[in-house]
Amino acid sequence: MAEKKKFLLRIDDNIYAALEKWAADELRSINGQIEYLLKDSLKKAGRFKNNTDENEINNNENSNPG
Secondary structure (H helix, E strand, O other): OOOOOOOOOOOOOOHHHHHHHHHHOOOOOOOHHHHHHHHHHHHHOOOOOOHHHHHHHHHHHOOOOO
């Protein structure tokens, strides 16, 4: 697993509280929730491609006889 970059994030108390509740609802840490949201937004914007996702797509295309 690749090492993760560490950085300081200053965030509004209300945003933090909302993220804390959302993370708890989805059984994630706050850090995990922020990373999930950022990755999802990057994928939707077409700015993030995960090699695992591309491999799954290629495998599905190759196994589909149609």
